[in-house]
Amino acid sequence: EILAAIESQLSDGPLKGVKAIVTSGPTREAxxxxxxxxxxxSGKQGHAIASALAALGAEVTLVSGPVSIPDPTGLAVVKVESAVQMLNAVRSRLPAHVVVCAAAVADWTVANRATEKRKKKVGDPPPTIELTPNPDILMTVSKAEGPLRPTLVVGFAAETEKLMEHAADKLARKGCDWIVANDVSEGTGTFGGDANTVHVLDSDGVESWPAMGKEEVARKLAERIAKALGKA
Amino acid sequence: EILAAIESQLSDGPLKGVKAIVTSGPTREAxxxxxxxxxxxSGKQGHAIASALAALGAEVTLVSGPVSIPDPTGLAVVKVESAVQMLNAVRSRLPAHVVVCAAAVADWTVANRATEKRKKKVGDPPPTIELTPNPDILMTVSKAEGPLRPTLVVGFAAETEKLMEHAADKLARKGCDWIVANDVSEGTGTFGGDANTVHVLDSDGVESWPAMGKEEVARKLAERIAKALGKA
Structure with missing residues (x-):
């Protein structure tokens, strides 16, 4: 692994000189x-994409929520917990040529967060958790202005129903360049598993890939990114 | 580790013939x-207790929520997610001589659980999460009747304030024999860390142990259990 790291740093891959930021894993909202x-x-897909971009020679920063998989070698890893921390980590590392938002960022955070552990009291009704929207990392990056707008912004859509409809809607609303859509229903085993079936949506339409390992998805996506940046 | 497992299975330790159930880790409520x-x-303390009891010759079942540490060797591991699943796993394995409830079981589960992923809709107010009490595993085991009541039931109290007050209250309310109280405030590093400072409360009073590694806490607790069962 150390050798692989040195190799990728010395490599003259097609993405040499390209700065990439990849988000991965879940966020935790206290x-x-x-x-x-x-x-x-699980972070498996995002981590694999960061590794695949590094293998093509890109200078990669992986911004990761709490995961139990090992840090990839040959790239910079920034660990965060909440969506706000993830946004700050990404924003502070712009500009970048490409940003891939593969993390499953919490849509909402807790509005009534307690500073001490909530106690269960006999006779008291259970508390309710009030939510408030988190900042939208994909939209913030996609709508950044001038030199802070990456050449290519790739988002992910993880859905349990109406996958393509929700993904197309997300592409239109967020202002990103591509959406990688995947079905994370319980039966698919995508969340936590090693395989994935994805559809890549852009302004030209949809490209549906057959089921394959997450590392293979990552390699294909990294190659597609290199091509889009005119580097392959 | 394989050797250690064989050794513990062949061992004639003081807890030979004693059946123990240990819960460990968090629960997840969907x-x-x-x-x-x-x-x-993290499950580190509960897993260490299960291992320490097995090392003294007990026949141990570890009922564990989702953790990222490895399964201990030389004992049976049952994986669960929710508090209800954990209770069912414990209950189905009674009777036992000793039950140690070291898991951080969710006090509440989600009353308005959704069968599809909740979508964030522009203009819609954020959802609220309504909670409802989970079954109380420690109390259920402690108040089990006749042969289903273990000889010794040990609970844990993880608090961020008024540690001893909450722990004494828990001992009285739950009907268990001992409470192991530990402070899990952010500064202490107990949750996820390798060290712990605990106080063991029983009907005789409080025994405060100095800060030590979680494996050392587990060894001391296993020895105390053997003594209480008249086995050491």
Whole structure:
């Protein structure tokens, strides 16, 4: 792995000189000091994309939520917990040529966060958790102005129903260049699993890829990115 | 590790013939197919207790929520997600001589769980998460009747304030025999960390142990359990 890291740093791959930021994993939104809201993202797909871009010679920063998979070698890793921390980490590293938002960022954070652990009291009704929208990292990056707008912004759509409809809507609303749509319904095993079936949407239409390993998805996506940047 | 496992299975330790159930780790309560509520428990303390009991010759079942640490060897591991699943796993394995409830079980589960991923819609107010109490595993085991009541039931209290007050209250309310109280405030590094400072409360009073590694806490606790069962 150390050798692989050195190789990728010395490599003259097609993405040499290209600065990439990849977000990966879930975010955690604190309810109180011990409890939080999270999601089932394992970080496998995002981490694989960061590695694949680095393997093509890109200078990669991986901004990762809490995951239990190892840090990839040959690139910079920034660990964050919440969506706000993830946005700040991404924003502070702009400009970049390409930003891939593969993290499963919480749409909402907790509005009534407690500073001490909420206690269950006999007879008291259970508390309710009030939510408030998180900043939208994909939209913020896509709508950045001037030199802060990356050449290419790639978002992910993880859906359990109406996959293509939600993905097309996301592409239009967020202002990103591509959406990689994948079905994360329970039966598919995508969240946490090693395989993925994705559809790449852009202004030209949809490209549907067959089911393949997440590392293979990452390699194909990195090659598509190199091509889009005129580097392959 | 394989050797250690064989050794413990062949061992004639003081807890030979003693059946133990240990719960460990957090639980996850689903909000929808991809989001859940969890907590910062790493499972390190509970897993170490299970291993320490097995090392003294006990026949141990570890009932564990989702953790990223490896399964201990030389004992049976049952993986669960929610508090209800954890309770069912424990209950189906009774009777036992000793039950140690070290898991950080969610006090509440989600009352308005969604079967499809909740969508963020522009203009819509954010959803609220309504909670409802989970079954109380420690109390259920402690108040089990007849042969289903273990000889010794040990609970944990993880608090961020008024540690001893909350722990004494828990001992009285739950009907368990011991409470192991530990401070999990952010500064202490207990949740996720390798060290712990605990206080063991029983009907005789409080025994405060100095800060030590979680494996050392586990060894001391296993020895105390052997003594309480008249086995050491």
């Amino acid at each position: 309810i109180d000091p011990v409890r939080f809201i999270a999601n089932r993202s | 909000i929808d197919p991809v989001r859940f509520i969890a907590n910062r428990s």
